[in-house]
Amino acid sequence: MSHLIPPAIAPFVVPVICGIVLVAVFPLLAGYIVLLERKLMADMQARLGPMRVGPHGLLQPIADAFKLLIKEDIIPQGADKFMFYVAPLISVTMALVAFSAMPFGPVFQIADLNVGLLFIVAVGSLGIYGIVLGGWSSNSHYSLIGALRSAAQLVSYETAAGLALVSALLLAGSLSMKDIVQAQADQGVWFIFVVPIGFFIYFVSSIAETNRAPFDLPEAESELVAGYMTEYSGFRWALYFLAEYANMVIVAGIATTLFLGGWLRPFPGNHQHLIGTPFELLDALPSLLFLGVALYCLSLVPRQPVQVQKLFMAGVAGACVLLAAVMALTLFPPFDAAREGVHGAFWFMAKVGGYVYTFLWVRFTFPRYRFDQLMRLGWRFLIPLALVNVLVVSASIVVQQNWEWKHPVVSTVVTTAIMLAVAFWLAEEGAKPEPAPQPADGE
Amino acid sequence: MTDALTNGGSPIETTVLGADEIILNMGPQHPSTHGVLRVKLKLDGERVLSTECIIGYLHRGVEKIAEHRSYQQFAPYVDRMDYVAAVSNGLGYCETVEKLLGAEAPPRARVVRTILTELQRIASHLLWLGTHALDIGALTPVFYCFREREEILKIFEKYCGARLTTHAFRIGGLQYETYDEFETDVKRFCDDFSGKVDEYETLLTENRIWVGRTKGVGILSTADAIALGVTGPMLRASGLKWDLRKAQPYAAYDQYEFDIPTGKNGDTYDRYLVRMEEMRQSRRICLQAIENIPSGPIMAKVGKVLKPPPGEVYHSIEAPKGELGYYAVSDGTTQPYRVRVRPPSFINLQALDKMARGALVADLVAIIGTTDIVLGEVDR
Amino acid sequence: MNAAPVPADWYLLLSLVLFAIGVVGVLVRRNVIIMLMSIELILNAVNINLMAFSRLWADVNGQVFAIFIITDAAAEAAVGLGIILAFFRNRETLLSDEMDLLKW
């Protein structure tokens, strides 16, 4: 088949297909992340969440998308129309472009750039223009304040996040996303276990960067109504939402690649075989997981009130069985090539899902920071901590390389202990009361 | 009906602005102004230079209506003032008219009134806690609070058929005898409830972000609180141990033991702690009262047509939000000559400017929340 | 991959045009912020030249200098915007020809 494609176009075929798949699938995926969020929130808040559209609200995202599409598109008076139109597009485009260097698996990656990580960070940070310009063009105080807050917050936390990423980069020795994962496979350990503090810093800053609670000040509902999105409605508003969730997946993807071993399965060095079979025990995990979900869905079937819902639930169970079958099938030798791709994608998505789940969990638990507290946390705690982290980690690497230190575990424990001490010291310093703010002058 | 509430009585300058100053209009449609409060803010960046409350969007002329209704007919209207604490409003009004008549409710009625009012206090504080936490960004407590509040409303519904605007009491006592499982219901609620308060406290009290957002925010000194006429939990959080239930007992409060929690710093965090403790104390009162409800009639003999002798009377009770006072003047007819309400929210709201100056916009939201206002009562 | 790369003088012409536009911007506009932005444009034109020659001679030194120029642009923007902000606070204007006092 490959001889049908002219050689000039050949290298573009797979990336273009991947790109189209991403752009087509992601909005749906984002819709389901929203549903997941609502369901989780409901569960933690002693209620049910969406239940009406489809069994357990499974069709809710589609209904929501349809509603948003047919909603009236309001443009406020005095708005800068052109900017108002373009701003959400900037946000969503930049978010989707950043996916192009994201390795969803050893196969499914649009472009493995030499500077992949920097590219993702750079393009991801461009989404800020969508926010700032949208806030400005709305001609509303709330929007403008939200936009300015957002800009200040993003710029500050990007520094901390970047420095946290450096600590993992030092270990990997490359900026290419693929090589970073490969480095973790070669060293046999996910970097989260080597630089846990770096992961922690990145986790906190990534929440702030994506404007999620408890750092959701740019869209703080109780203060700024909806921040930069206040004047947006309908589809444009949906685009902002799409960008927000895309950004969540991007930071989760970065964290997964750098700290959680990307598409590697847990214990990549463990080759224990399933008794009596040629399959590795851990390779069978995804199939078992999907089978479990399928069984759970089947157990729910009799409890559905309506015939259609029963059928739908059974269908979901069937789909899970199918996925399990695909996962199991790729274990067999003839499909060796596909195994890497399918299992890699599964593990990558599973890790991204876990990361996003933690985001949501944090959101439902904590109150919101105040703006000055947020800035203080960023500049007086995270950035110094990240700087020290880079120093300590690089020092430990130098020690390991030059003195032939043979105990990586010891060095990890020592660096982490040092970092924890620094973190607690910084936190103590930060907890000391500020000098009371001067009452505003001129009054 | 625009009423400017500012410290010192002078409306803020909105025409002369510095280079960095902007005017932000918060409300009357804003997620955290608790209804239709409109606050005009003068901001320097995000710092509040001054505030101006613009109220009256929910004005219904309750006091004027009173002059054209008989005493019994007016009773349901008071429920619509502080609509999240309707039972307390009703208690205040009924006791005022009873005082005007020179009548007194029988002991059984007084005890049942106490129980229902204390339940209402818990419900009101729960609503406050939920919305306050939501304002500060904690999404979850509001649902936990509503879960418990629902139990209280169920008791109200079983007792008098209404959940929100209950009209639970009548002038002279009660209209309805308690229902059969009233005692067990209240007891079950009280038994569950102490664990639930601990649950809310687990979520918030020690939370660094919560403490950071509330401690030292919106400080109101004791002197300021007294000067501004602030009452209720806000006054107690400022350090003054003043509770009408102890100071001039009404209903059956003189029979029960309870503590009056007070704060030290008068900040938002102290007000939070005081209200949390008040919920516990209310539960304690309910438990004591439910043990021993005296038997006997539930209605004093006041007659079908109320014609109080000419005269005037002021009576106040400790509503969940502060001192709720009714001043009624009778000219000897079946309709009051004048009824004046001293709503706690309205007067507590005056402290807003004092607390908000120099704070950030985010603090202002916390401060409005901690004032615990209900616009139905502010505007009447 | 492709037999005919872009001739080097195309880059130089592009950089020339950009440079000229930048110069016009600095001279014609009265708004200091836009003047500052035009200067950024000029710096960019220089960068394109450096990069083109770096490619031409297959030598990364040009890229290193481009990094220095970007650094310089960042410093310049920070200080320049600081001055503009201070100026605006005091004089409520952004026009270059109203900046006619050395001290206020």
Add this chain to the structure above:
Amino acid sequence: MIDKFLFLFFAVLMIGSAIMMVTRRNIVHSAVYLITTLLATAGIFLQLKAEFLFVVQIILYVGGIMVLFIFVIMLVNLDVAIRMVQFSRQGFVAGILALVLAVQIFLALWIGRAGLPAPAIHAMPPKNTEAVAEALFQHYMLPFEIASILLLVAMIGAVVMAKRRV
């Protein structure tokens, strides 16, 4: 072929938005057009196979410096700023000056173009980032440090100047 197409695309985008930037009345629009110009420049860098500079251009220029610009633009009172007269009366002189300058440089290029060697095809070292790092941290160590001091000075200066007088 593709190279030329990419170059032309980015070049046209760049020049077009540069002209727009200089001519817009509204500062925010100007800034947005400048951002477009800078992004197109980044595209040209990529087309020149300088991946590292491409990313640096986006992160520093577009993601850093221009955010600063936009931030300041929004801090100063826009309504006031837009109503001011935007163009000075020296447009004619400026045009002539710029033209003369352009012609001079163009002539210089035209005369010297014979000296330009044929474009190298595969000459760039494959690992661009490593090469840049090598040059930056080995040959240009001292300038690098000086640049960092320059940044420090600029930072302190900006903080001092932007600080409100209390």
